[in-house]
Amino acid sequence: MITLLLILIPLLLGSAFLLNSKQESSKIVNIGTGFTLLIAFVYIAGFIQYNAGQVANLDLKAAWLPSLNINFHIGWDGLGAVMMGLTATLVPIIMYSLKSFEYENKSKLIGLILLTQSALFGVFAAKDIFVFYFFFELALIPVYIIANFWGGKDASKVTFKMLVYTIFGSLLMLVAFIVLYMRGQSSDIESIKVTISLVPKVIQYFAFWAFLIAFMIKMPVFPLHTWQPDAYSKSPTPATMLLSGLLSKMGVFGLLRILVPFSPFALESYALMVSVLGIIGLIYGSIIAIQQDSMKRLIAYSSFAHMGIMAAAVMTASVEGIQGAIFQMVAHGFNVVGLFYIAKLIADRTGLRELSALGGLSQKAPKLAVMFMIILLGSVALPLTNGFIGEFLMLKSIFDFNNILGIVAGLSIILGAVYMLRFFQKTIFGDLNAKNEQIADLTSTEMWVLVPIAIVVLVTGLFPSLILEISEPFANALSNITK
Template identity: 50%
Template sequence: MLTLLLILLPIAAGVLTLLSGERLAKQVALVSGLAVLGVAVATWLQFDPAAGTQFSFKYAWLASGGISFAAGIDGISLVLVLLTTFLTPLIILSAFNHDYRKPASFYSLILFMEAALIGVFTATDAFLFYLFFEAALIPVYFLAAIWGGENRLKVTFKFFIYTIFGSLLMLVGLVYLYYQTPGTHTSEITAFYQLQLPQQTQGFIFWAFFIAFAIKMPLFPFHTWQPDTYTESPTPATMLLSGIMLKMGVYGLIRFLLPIVPGGMEIWGTMAMVLSVIGIIYGSIIAIQQSDMKRLIAYSSFAHVGLMAAGVFSYSINGLQGALIQMLAHGINVIGLFFIIDIIYARTKTRYLDQLGGITQSTPHLSVYFMILLLGSVALPLTNGFVGEFLLLSSVFQYDGWLGAIAGLTIILGSVYMLRLFQKSMFGPRSKWVEGFQDLTMSERAVLLPLVIMVFWIGIYPNTFLKLTEPAVSQLLQMVNN
């Protein structure tokens, strides 16, 4: 019942936040987010990595069609549930210094999105997965469309069209797979794993799933919605998009693409790998050219997710383990970096690097937190980014030496755009825009401190999380190979 509680509690909390009124909304939302985190930690403490899927429930939804409201948690699900429940209260707290209009609606949408994300990561029925996959789009759409920047309606419409198109392709693939199940049809994901489809058919299903998940991440060339959406959205929505929502695409590759259509992977896997590696280099080069800090981090996120996808397409335990640990690391780092950019913008009213400089002269605490999160993002050893990036690059090298060498350029390019970001904004002569710049407040430190702790925890003790996922990853790869 813990899985059901993890899904229902944020929904109930969102309704309570909506009814709590404008004055109490943020406090109710924060307490609710912490309560969901408490349930996730309790689930973690009771979880046995070797026991497969646990805390399952199954209720008839469309009984005559074999469709159920069914969910459970294995090691792959658990790390993403922990990431979602850890980041959500920090995202809520990060918004406390802003006076968003209609705060009850604003914070309730964040909690509703948390419920949908947990549903995606725990669903064991394919159509329930699709339901939550689509439901996660709705709150972030309204967050961006109502509280976003000047071009928010145009940008969010483009985002909506992109994601709906991809989701419809996935729905076509799911419906086809449903009708291939023997006897009384079922939509259980594990039943799809047992299907023996012709290789050509698997090739078509591969593209139906790949495009849907590639848009969500996004991967090259399905990425054009991302930079504008990240830039125009309010910072909490950008955090949700970059820190958690893009992980749904990587999770979909692992949970659906690899085990259901291995024949399609044989045909098209190399092309998908090449697109992923192109995205790494393309995103990094564009990031180097950016002067808007928020847009720079958006392109860096695009590059990072390309490396995660390349690890998945390497079809190896190092690649899958690297993708999972990198999802944790990237979520933590990108949330922290977007929050620091929001702090700088709130004090200076600009995000442009050529208008900043000298911030570090009066902000020792901000400088330290910024540098730690930045070093985690560029994969300095003993930080969270190093573990995943090492596993991912080694898996791509094992898949193809040339592709591995090209993907390895991310180490150099990532250092260039990240260190340029820090140098231009924090060092040099003090700009007129940063006169009177104040260091971090207590609430801002309360957001950044847990993130920095996790940077070092994952970097120094990665087995805390790798041991959670290893049995599930090994089982999945064994099933695919068989």
């Protein structure tokens, strides 16, 4: 029942906010944040049961299309528990950040964020391929609306490109799902793991490529990334936070939940090629990020680079690679949300978005400088921060898989430090210009957004077992499938 509540509560509340026709209260964001905190407490109640081994209580299976043996089946495992936890904690932060921004129709915006949260819970809890597909598609719709109607110039063109890319990949995935369902007459994820071993190799290879393209677009991974930089830079900050912090993780989640367990044989043939594409994206994205003058585009290419190394790590199908990718999804989710929020604060205070026009902000905004530094250190994988654990595990798995790829992937440590420290130096240090002289430091509202992120950066870096112990059983089981 708790799993269903995680989907239904934000769905119903989001619908209520969308239908709200009354004049918006100045406290509308507080109300929305309060509801997301309530949802977080529901997740905690579910996690307590999961941690106590009462997994059956969190499993719900009801007839959806009984004549076709298709069920609405949701539940928890180690991977889902981590990703639902990320959703339950990040969405309140994103919601509360709306207090810092001036947007019209905030009630509608809050409603769309809640609908996105509902769909994300559905994706991460799905145990049926058609339930997974339904929520996978549903999650994009409210974010597309946010990006389109609250975005900047040319937002409609950019978001339409994002929509076309994603729909193309999703349709391929749907065709593969239908083929596998028809072969086994079951849409249950565990049943299809058996079905896939009995179908001809040509179907296995088709399913692998259909899933791979769908999830590579969603992450994105080179060369299916061209929609991402414009979408991230043109979208309003709430949409960018949702896209980079949570929706991109559906792609990595799909690799772990669907592609690897459904295609163990095809993985043997194509894992190296996909890993090479991931590392190309990692290096390419890092180099392009170094050259960016726009804050948002720099963070966008940084996010793209991180997705590349996650894809390569998953392709190794090792315990270290799987654990590293899961941990990095959480770390990157918090870090990138914090970075986009800081970029928005700087842009709003100065009216500038170009690094070349900024500088010296630490002289007037020391609290901003400190929060920025903590989140940045997590992004560059400094030891004892959240970024280090996932990056170390992923690099180890890639090196064990292929020494040359591992050495090349290791360049990400240097390149990441270059573009992130350049970002910090260009904004925080140097001389103040006329537009920066009157910049205000962080308000208490803004601190309430950034301090929790900074705490996560440090706490999960110091105590990685908080996440790794949850996902370890899943990582071990998935790695064994491919052996």
